Amino acid sequence: MKTKVREYKKRDYMGLIYIAPWLVGFLLLQLYPFIASLFYSFTQYNIMSEPTFVGLTNYITLFKVDNEFWNSLKVTIVYTIYTVPGKLVLALLVALLMNKQMKGINLFRTIYYIPSLFGGSVAVAILWKLMFMDDGVINALLTALHLPQVQWLGNPDIALRTICMLEIWQFGSSMVMFLAALKQVPQSLYEAAQIDGASKLRCFFKITIPQITPIIFFNLIMQTINALQSFTSAFVITKGGPLKSTYVLGMKLYNEAFKNYKLGYASAISWVIFIIIMIVTLLLFRSSTGWVYYEDSDEF
Amino acid sequence: MNKKTKTKINLTLTYIFIIVVGIIMVYPIIWMFFTTFKENAEIFGSTKLLPSSYSLSSFVEGWKSNGGNQTYTNFFINTFVMVIPTTLLTIASCAVVAYGFARFKFPGKKGLFMLLIATLMLPNAVIIIPRYSLYNSFGWIDTYLPFYVPALLATYPFFIFMLIQFMRGLPRELDESAYMDGCGTFRVFWNILLPLMKPALFSAGLFQFMWTYNDYLNSLIFINSTSRYTISLALRLSLDSESVVQWNKVMAMAFIAVLPLIILFFLAQKYFVEGISTTGLKG
Incomplete structure (x- = not known):
């Protein structure tokens, strides 16, 4: 760190002009809504009239009265626990397999990426719904293989997993990131290890994994944030059912805010989501010094 | 088994795995395409991929x-x-x-x-x-x-x-x-x-x-x-x-x-x- 007071050239102030659009956007469309939703969460607000302050009522209702909320919280956490590791482990596994001198690897990379194109689109959610219906193609396939049929969407114990599968199916973008990261690991490290007589497995755990931990970390955080807010697939495929078994927090938030017009109450839900995200992210960051390896700190 | 055949087997297994998973990845989209030509009765309870006939009426309708x-x-x-x-x-x-x-x-x-x-x-x-x-x-x-x-x-x-x-x-x-x-x-x-x-x-x-x-x-x-x-x-x-x-x-x-x-x-x-x-x- 330099302690010298930095002198700014006249030209440098131009930077402020270039970042001005973002600064306005940040203040108006990110910071203000962020603070406003915290404020709304302590009010009763239905968009037609001004919000009225009700103190902690929304939070007390949420935690003490509203059983639906606890259910949604549980569903969302289970969804996150299934999809995030599922996606990342699969992505890493396939990336490792593909990180070899193989012919046609680009073709496979392309094919694996295709499902990721559709993200949370309605089209694939509808496709999923049709495929996993009681008399849909997946059950027909199970019958053909002499396996018992499964109520993929009708059974409350299974429906959430069916939706998780849609998410995990889209592991391609994480895979492409991992592949790129693997390609960046310096070959010299492996050569040196080989001279020292290290086994392949040892190389994997002592070289490959540590080298790509920053990417794993980045993916882990981003995927977790997305998973905790998921909405479309549950909304389109099961409408939150059966028996609210797929009623994720995102859906609860949407219904309270835009169906029941309880915007204050919904804001309280959004802040619960935010606080969960904060806690998870902080825990990940805390732990990251232990397992994420940075070669050089980024100077800026 | 010498080292060369071992890597060969290894590579073959990798290919098989990647191809099988690859088919699973794109199959839903392919199935989606062919389903556009099928009546409801043909869609349900069937594992068949190809439709019995092709017509663009579903697109038009x-x-x-x-x-x-x-x-x-x-x-x-x-x-x-x-x-x-x-x-x-x-x-x-x-x-x-x-x-x-x-x-x-x-x-x-x-x-x-x-x-x-x-x-x-x-x-x-x-x-x-x-x-x-x-x-x-x-x-x-x-x-x-x-x-x-x-x-x-x-x-x-x-x-x-x-x-x-x-x-x-x-x-x-x-x-x-x-x-x-x-x-x-x-x-x-x-x-x-x-x-x-x-x-x-x-x-x-x-x-x-x-x-x-x-x-x-x-x-x-x-x-x-x-x-x-x-x-x-x-x-x-x-x-x-x-x-x-x-x-x-x-x-x-x-x-x-x-x-x-x-x-x-x-x-x-x-x-x-x-x-x-x-x-x-x-x-």
């Missing part, structure tokens, strides 16, 4: 949609009217902001950059309600302004960050020599850096196009009238509007909906892959 006088022509036009300006505004604003961050040492830059990075983790769920009430008070509900304005104001930290990373890789000597020649900062940006940033801008544009095109939640909240519906909203509607869903029609439209993304992907694969790889790396 589906295109009309059952939302009264609205057809998919309108929905497609609406979608592009929403997506294309949003994409272009996003790249333009994010490139300018990235330039500001990557090339100037203004006071408070470090703090602002930290804020930018922090907003990467700001969940949409926490800001959507006040945004709704803000847009409502501006009279923007049921227009595409809730999509255009955030794009114009560069509220997509992901792309800014991506472009900053890319710009850092361009030699500063380029700027310096242009300044020597008497160029202003904007000329440097416009004439020198922007042409070099084409690949990164293209990647950012592709992702923004894809994400806005696929968006459902925001469209659901901000768009009300059927005449302004985008494809996502129309597709969702098609599930509800009939007592017995004719799946071939629904699948036909769903397939048409994903088709532009698939075509775009095959045309611009390189940029997709590069975009993903550069954003995840370093920094």
Whole structure:
């Protein structure tokens, strides 16, 4: 760190002009809504009239009265626990397999990426719904293989997993990131290890994994944030059912805010989501010094 | 078994695994395509992939949609009217902001950059309600302004960050020599850096196009009238509007909906892959 007071050239102030659009956007469309939703969460607000302050009522209702909320919280956490590791482990596994001198690897990379194109689109959610219906193609396939049929969407114990599968199916973008990261690991490290007589497995755990931990970390955080807010697939495929078994927090938030017009109450839900995200992210960051390896700190 | 045969077996197993998983990955999309030609009776309880006959009637019928006088022509036009300006505004604003961050040492830059990075983790769920009430008070509900304005104001930290990373890789000597020649900062940006940033801008544009095109939640909240519906909203509607869903029609439209993304992907694969790889790396 330099302690010298930095002198700014006249030209440098131009930077402020270039970042001005973002600064306005940040203040108006990110910071203000962020603070406003915290404020709304302590009010009763239905968009037609001004919000009225009700103190902690929304939070007390949420935690003490509203059983639906606890259910949604549980569903969302289970969804996150299934999809995030599922996606990342699969992505890493396939990336490792593909990180070899193989012919046609680009073709496979392309094919694996295709499902990721559709993200949370309605089209694939509808496709999923049709495929996993009681008399849909997946059950027909199970019958053909002499396996018992499964109520993929009708059974409350299974429906959430069916939706998780849609998410995990889209592991391609994480895979492409991992592949790129693997390609960046310096070959010299492996050569040196080989001279020292290290086994392949040892190389994997002592070289490959540590080298790509920053990417794993980045993916882990981003995927977790997305998973905790998921909405479309549950909304389109099961409408939150059966028996609210797929009623994720995102859906609860949407219904309270835009169906029941309880915007204050919904804001309280959004802040619960935010606080969960904060806690998870902080825990990940805390732990990251232990397992994420940075070669050089980024100077800026 | 010597080492050579061992690696050969190894490679074969890898291929088999990758091919099998690859088939599982794309099968749903292929199945979706052929389902557009099947009557309901042929879809259910059957593992057959190929239809008994081919006719385009499901596309023709589906295109009309059952939302009264609205057809998919309108929905497609609406979608592009929403997506294309949003994409272009996003790249333009994010490139300018990235330039500001990557090339100037203004006071408070470090703090602002930290804020930018922090907003990467700001969940949409926490800001959507006040945004709704803000847009409502501006009279923007049921227009595409809730999509255009955030794009114009560069509220997509992901792309800014991506472009900053890319710009850092361009030699500063380029700027310096242009300044020597008497160029202003904007000329440097416009004439020198922007042409070099084409690949990164293209990647950012592709992702923004894809994400806005696929968006459902925001469209659901901000768009009300059927005449302004985008494809996502129309597709969702098609599930509800009939007592017995004719799946071939629904699948036909769903397939048409994903088709532009698939075509775009095959045309611009390189940029997709590069975009993903550069954003995840370093920094």
